Amino acid sequence: MENVSYAKSASLLERAKKVLAGGVSSEFRKYNHPHAIFYSHAEGSRIYDVDGNEYLDFTLSQGPLIIGHSHPHVLKSVAEYTERGQLFAGQHMKEIELAEKINQLIPSAELMRFCLDGSSAVHTAFRVARAKTGRKKFLRFEGHYHGWFDNVAWGLSGKDAAALGDREQPNAFPWSDGLPEHAREEFIILPWNDLALLKETVEKHQHEIAAIITEPVMCNNGCILPEEGFLEGMRELCTKYGIALIFDEVITGFRLSISGAQDYFGITPDMSIFAKAMGSGYPISAIVGKKEWMQAIENAKVIHAGTMNASNPTIAAALATIEVLEQEQPYDRMFQLGNRLMEGLRKAAADANQDLLVQGPGPMFNTAFTDLAVIKDHRDTLACDKARLGKFIAQMHDRGVRVIGRGLWYINAVHTVEDIDHAIKVASDVLKKM
Ligand SMILES: Cc1ncc(COP(=O)(O)O)c(C=O)c1O
Structure with a gap:
């Protein structure tokens, strides 16, 4: 060529x-x-x-x-299940089957909700964390991508390291025009893989921090593995201070193992986000979490909604994908x-x-x-x-x-x-x- x-x-x-x-x-x-x-x-x-x-x-x-593209089992399952209808604005069998399967496979998935994409599922997790803790901020890391919404489209700008300033208090530049300035007040940002700095910052700001969100492997910039003890240390800090630990498994989910990075590294977060590989290209994601966090959605203290959520083709695609992964390992x-x-x-x-x-x-x-x-x-x-x-x-x-x-x-x-x-x-x- x-x-x-x-x-x-x-x-x-x-x-x-x-x-x-x-x-x-x-x-x-x-x-x-x-x-x-x-x-x-x-x-x-x-x-x-x-x-x-x-x-x-x-x-x-x-x-x-x-x-792979156009996997026959996925295409067949989607076609068959969609023949019965596309979207019921109500519940259906395969939706329970998929949730049961994920509950079985993913350590943190006691309860879940399905959404359309990674960005909206991340958004939901922040809402749950704020609601349960009564705190306003989340802590995130430079170079980690959590979607394109207002409060996460920062710290990805590709400026040079000098522009990012102090490691202790980095500058986070907006990735887009049109972001509201108050979105910058919603988060604390730090370099990744520095447990001492994370500890110091969390201890200082514990009363403000509702959640820490991390890609368990920093896939979106450099494909960096967590240093020995970093995720463990993060887990301990979150438990100690009542902070939600959110694993953004949009890339690692169903890719590092069928049970995600949380199983691969043996660290169970409070909530996690799955998307991409879960649905073989159909618009489906999941926010999953421990009951003590997800009950905010269960009892409608936190609203999570979406006309198009859990449509027949997306659920059938995810279930079929996981079936193939389970069978073929x-x-x-x-x-x-x-x-x-x-x-x-x-x-x-x-x-x-x-x-x-x-x-x-x-x-x-x-x-x-x-x-x-x-x-x-x-x-x-x-x-x-x-x-x-x-x-x-x-x-x-x-x-x-x-x-x-x-x-x-x-x-x-x-x-x-x-x-x-x-x-x-x-x-x-x-x-x-x-
Ligand atoms: C780690 C991570 N989180 C969240 C997202 C956002 O997901 P989506 O593009 O489905 O909204 C992405 C997308 O690439 C991602 O890589």
Whole structure:
């Protein structure tokens, strides 16, 4: 695909821009290479664009396609269940079955509610935490992404580390115009993976903090694992001071293990958010939690609602996805494939004399051009060579390997050893030519 053409996509984009703002329906889709791309179909680990280009997909639609595109069991279950109706504004059988399944699998999931996406589920968890504790603020971490709503669209701006100021009291820049200034007063922000600083801050502000929210692995910036004792320490602080510990498992859920990062690390949060891989691309998420927290929703002290929540196709898709994951138990394989790919990329980079840093647990990992031996927090990611990463991702794309623009790779249950070795071969060629 060296002489790849994107002509049809380019022409459709011009047409789309006349009616869709920027030609897309989610900001990130603008930043595909070389511009927003129009796709015609996708199956398994492959996705095809309207110009007839085929891609080996490590984007997986930003994570959800954990059992591959167009999985037959998902499509069949959705079709059959949707034939009975789409949305009842009432309860239905598979909704209970899905909730029972999640209750069985996820340690913190004593009670739950289904929502449409990660952002709205995060929003619900904050409301519960404020209601139960009577406190106003939540504590979060630089570089962690919790959706695009007003009070979390901060601290992701990509400014350089100097602009972020003191580690003890970082500046958090708005990610968007139009955010209300009072949203900045809703949260305390800190660098991640610094337990001493977290402890000091929580002890100082305990009476204000309703919740601490964290991605259990910092997937959205650098794919950073928690340091030994960090999540444990966070759990202890939350228990000690009556603060809600919220795990944002939108990426780690059903990806690190079928029971989430909370099972993988053996730390049970008070509430957690699941989305992406839970629903194979259908709009479903869940806020799950311990009864003592979720009873605020149970007894309607906290309102959670949504016309479109738990529609038949979304519930059927999630149940079918989890059935496949339970039956196939692809996790060891996904770790092995991820590690094989990470090792292969490291070797390809070393052979080409490129300082490509590859890090992450395996089912997801990050690539960055930097001379750092390890990326420890968000501030480290800001010093990485983004221009070189852009070229690498673009040239991989031109050769039929699709990776998320910020350097994040996702493995799924239908990637094969041949897929992995092919991606390594392509990366090796690209890195040598760069
Ligand atoms: C960790 C995390 N939390 C929350 C969200 C927001 O989820 P959604 O895009 O479904 O609103 C995302 C999205 O990428 C995410 O990665």
